[in-house]
Amino acid sequence: MSENGFEPKIIAFLCNWCSYRAADLAGTARMKYEPNVRMVRVMCSGRVDPSFVLKALALGADGVMIAGCHPGECHYLEQNYKAMRRYYMLRHSLRALGIEDERVRLQWASAAEGAQLASAINEMIDQVRKLGPLHWRQNWSENGDHREAISRMPEEHREAMEVPA
């Protein structure tokens, strides 16, 4: 627990075929991780609409994890690549809105990687705990800096289109 008692809330979208099974495995192996994460099952990381992430943040989540199969191992052949492209675009948009990169994390976890998933969750919780609460809705209405944020968005989007190697 952090000094001021802040405990972040993380929403994690888990692919049914790999990371959801990794979570099952973490459970079966009784690996312990922090209780701040709440999981949503989706059939594929490619199903994660960027609006799911925004919705979670808007409703009070302090961070969002999207977990899917490793590149090249997608149950649906290549949909995790699409998730990855969306993730980078979304991250650029979020940056423009003043949301730190650490709050939205893309995590690859195969069905065998319960330990990796658990440690990624712990790591993310730790990072978000240090960042403090998001208070997105509250900050949004109080600061009202959104005009500037919106004016920055076209440039951010251009950057986002450059998919990293």
Add this chain to the structure above:
Amino acid sequence: MSERVGVYICHCGSNIAGTIDVEQVARWAGEELEGVVVSREYKFMCSSLGQELIQEDIRKENLTRVVIGACSPHLHEKTFRRTCTAAGLNPYLMQMASLREQVSWVTVDKRAATEKAKAMISGAVRRVIEQEELTASQVPVNPATLVVGGGIAGIQAALELADAGYPVYLLEREPSIGGHMAQFDKTFPTLDCAACILTPKMSDVGTHDGITLLSYSEVEEVSGFVGSFHARIRKKARYIDEEKCNGCGICIEKCPKKVVDEVFEAGLGLRKAIYRPFPQAVPKFPLIDRPTCIYFERGTCKACEKFCPTDAIDFEQTDTYLDLDVGNIVLATGYKLFSAAKIPQYGYGRLANVFTSLEFERMCNAAGPTEGKIVMRDGVTRPQSVAIVHCVGSRDKRNHPYCSAVCCMSALKFGHLVMEKTDAKVYSFYIDMRPLHKGYEEFYDRLLTEGMTFIRGRVAEVTDAARLPGEEGKLVVQVEDTLIGRQRRIPVDMVILMAALEPQEDARDVGLKFGISCSMDGWFTERHPKLDPVATMTDGIFIAGTCQGPKDIPDSVAQGAAAAARIAGMISKGSVMIEPVVATIHEERCSGCRICNNLCPFNAIEYLEEKAVSWINAALCKGCGTCIAGCPAQAISGAHFSNLQIFSEIEGLLYDALCSNGAGAPQSEIAVEAL
């Protein structure tokens, strides 16, 4: 009409109730969550009494939705769907919250676990209210089955299915079926000869009307789904016309080129450039090994062609492709042996008289390179003493952490064979003896009385550097004898390394091709380790034998038969249920932008020119939902994973978030529309 939700929290004995205050969660759900009319907890929800409890509520309380807080849906979703169906509720109106795998088993703090459980129940309740009735579609099952791998597990699966009257394609990438078992001499603990029990089965496969044998072939591509898979097979060129060849073997006799047989004889014996891996090979046709054949190298020779009485040699032959339609697939792709040279201190490859278990297996075999004589690398000297080193690469964090399951018994078998065939003294260096199955402990007892010496300890080194008198010219096994707590040096003539079983080199690629996953070690992952050991997460793909993990012959045979039984059940039923989780495009909202067309890797989305909209072929859709997330007009909806359902789940999961962050109560209308 507002929905009437029933919430059921399972204790799972103490698995859940030991960490989560289940009474509190159930009470809270009943009092606080909108729509919940019944909320109960019960010791074992999946038991028949637990299920009856739910069914009684569905009938008496007119429940329209059910939420079950128990284990992972991967374990009991089917069970509880059946429960609902039997009580007249559509099975897709039930939602599970994984309180055991995702909360109680992974959380230390009881209070935090209870709070997390509440959030998960809240998410499930919000989601289930938005769920819709769905009907699973039934698709016909093609009665043909593709069995990949012709080792003992694959052979068993193929024979079981073919004997039941169903067509089977048995594919093997090597020139002959038989797998590793064909290389063995004796099998533990009964010491019956491997060939005597395997070759009849092999010839049964070769002559069975129901089995199409595709030897020396590989699967190139697999598509489709349970009931109707489509596989593209590459039949590698043997340079033999199978129609003409009668298997006389004159070509092999006449071939002037001898090469070391690295595969079947494990490098101990020779074969010709045109060869049959072993005399009882099925199919009987030889093949030309292109890289070593003189004709392919220099353009002249053709000795085999000259002497072939049936004109069966065809140097122009090329790989051919075959397209198969099958209903189910069994993967029985087996294992490979750990390369003992990876542990340099054991000296394999450097010290001549260090052998691997497979080399020794060939040496013992009466049909092997030494005709069954146990001799040192020079081919004549009989060893006076033999050391058998267990756990080479197994139970070793630097290599494979798992136990290879068969080496203890193989080592006992080797000990017996050495003592039977020579006067040598035999030492076994073991960590723990693991004779686990029927008759195995008795075999261990027998070896103890036969005089095999057992030294408990992991071998540190095998060396030819003599330090003490009596060590000159010997291999010295350095070990800490953990039973007497002392370092020992045992001089021997021959060392046998019991190398670990490891997954095939290309196991991960094969897994990807068939849409199944591998464990961290690289073994194929079963649907459930205890209750569903031969099925996989992909319907219609089964696994059998050592590709799933190290196991011995009886277990491999049992798995092959089990996979066949599962498939025979589906075929005899005639149809199989397919999850109705597919995407649909709402024509009136589709602008025809075609963004979704390129998102689908299964080509399930077509553009209808005349209507200027896209359309999803439900038979091809696998339900990943990527197109739904990609549609800029939100014109695509996904059954059972709709935007509304997922949004509602997020709202439910975060029921407490805005309050605790001090920004007031959650309001559902924000965000989505605005964003």
